[in-house]
Amino acid sequence: MLLTRLKAGGPAIAKQGILVAFIVFMIAFSLMSDRFLSADNIMSVFRQSAIIGVMAIGVTIVVIGGNLDLSVGSMLSFATVLVVDLHDKIGPELAIPVMIMATLCLGAINGFLIGILRLNSLIVTLGMLSAIQGLVLIYSGGQNVDIADQSGTWFAVFGRGAVFGIATPIIIFLGLALIFHVIMTTMPFGRRVHAVGGNPTASVFSGIPRSRIVFMTYLISALCVAIAAIILGSRVMGSQNNVGQGYELQVLAAVILGGTSLLGGSGSILRTVLGVLMLAFIQNGLILMGQPYYTQWLVTWAVIIVAVWLDVAAKRGRLFSPIA
């Protein structure tokens, strides 16, 4: 049954599988909790998902380019500790650009090793994950940092402020998603990233500067991390030195859920946003239903595997793998 349906109208549905699943979850949760669909709750889910969301935008671009970035979690710790620590030392107007530059340097190291030297991205970013975590601890001396004057600083606007009643993190997240969506779908750069991820050899023969494109994707990823760190630092007004630990895998889970292929060459920023929101709404819905927070991990487990499975099944036209 399912098999034939997959063959017939399958690909079209499977392509929008994440959207269908999203709607199903939304309906299910709104039936089970009357607070779920209230404007307040939806706003708070969007606001909470902004940090993971901003990071996921960058990682999506890296993955479309055919690579992975596992270092974003450590990089978030690095950027947040740096911006919070520098805030009191040199003031926010200097702290933000300094932090962005430092984070871009880390991104450039990733980009150099993976784009120019062509080393395996999984291992390089794994190494960077531990190296950057070490750097954070050396920098902070193992201490947590915080901002002394929390009410008087304009730095608060990024995490706690609002424009026209919409919280700034939401505006930053959705605005950034829109900008990068336009870049990835309409501009030459976006086409080149798709080409490099889809078929690296062919892209080189077509005259695309593969090394430079991969390098750029890691710079973008680092930039997104820096922006996420501004939101996080501003919201918490302080930072633990391992605040980003484990974020890399949550971000990757959202990207995969959004249907971006780890093989590279295909994926979409807007669907990643959907993946991020879906994970956030699952978390929120389960908590509203009175479940402990860790049940979301069990649900996420099932959702990720089923989503990717249906995607893979639609592509090969068979539900089960033909491997004996």
Place this chain on the structure above:
Amino acid sequence: MANFTQIPLLRWLMRNPIWGFVLIVFIFFSLAADNFFSERNLMNIVVQTSTIGLIALGMTLVMINGNIDLSVGATLALAAAFAVDVQSWAAFATWGNWQILPAVCIALLVGILMGAINGFIVWKTGVDAFIVTLGAMLGIRGLVFVYTGEQSFYAMNFAYSDFSFMTIGPFPVLAVIFAVAVIAVHLLLSRTVHGRNTYAVGGNREAAVNAGIRVGPHMMINFMLIGFLAALSGVLLSTQMGAATPNLGRDYELWVITAVVLGGTKLTGGKGDIIGTLGGVLAIGILRNGMNLMQVPAFYVLVILGSILIAVLFLDKRFNRSADGGLRL
């Protein structure tokens, strides 16, 4: 140059560069750190590395297969929780010290079951192991929290926590278990049909299918093996602490993969061995222990290990042009 390659030891070191590194750091710390070169400390290193080492043995199999397992840290925590909790079940209340036996058996079975679930999903759905085990890493950690209710379990039977201090002759029992596991997995990989198939499946999956290897069940067995080894590691870790915490084993998957990659196993599959993995594990263990003795803050170890990982990858790429090293998905 020609003369150097005549010497068997040097030739061997060139094929296993990580052992050269192990040798260098070993000599360095023996000279630089006061208490490093003592029988007690060396045994300590083996015991400390056995936790990551046991899992790395399984990861070597899985990675030679061309797969990866990110869920080992969570499996370790789940097994540890079972091992400590089952002892206090009312059913075994009258068993005395024998109550440890069913507890450990259940814990190991749970590990095998988690591996079987991963392997079965990889086999049947054809979804890449990276994604399957990434999901399982979250999901199994969820199971740990559901099972423990976010509490730590403490072993009430002191025989359990005394186990880790036992010795067989001059050797700590944990070191002996690790050594036995190393030899067993090494023999499995180098002397048996299953081991040969492991390389075949990782080297060329299509060809392996055509050669009549049942690739799906084969991969599932390797996932069950890594599940077992992760569970064993969890049990041994909980005997050392006399307790099991829900956050046990976080980030272990990263350490384990680092160790295995340092040992020369390729992410693309088809290449690697236990001797290399043992070198990778010892390199990490000696570095951590030696720097600890020299009172270098643990932070620097992270930076150094990350840098070494990337350096090894770079050197490997420079000197083995054939090594592509791309992740197969």
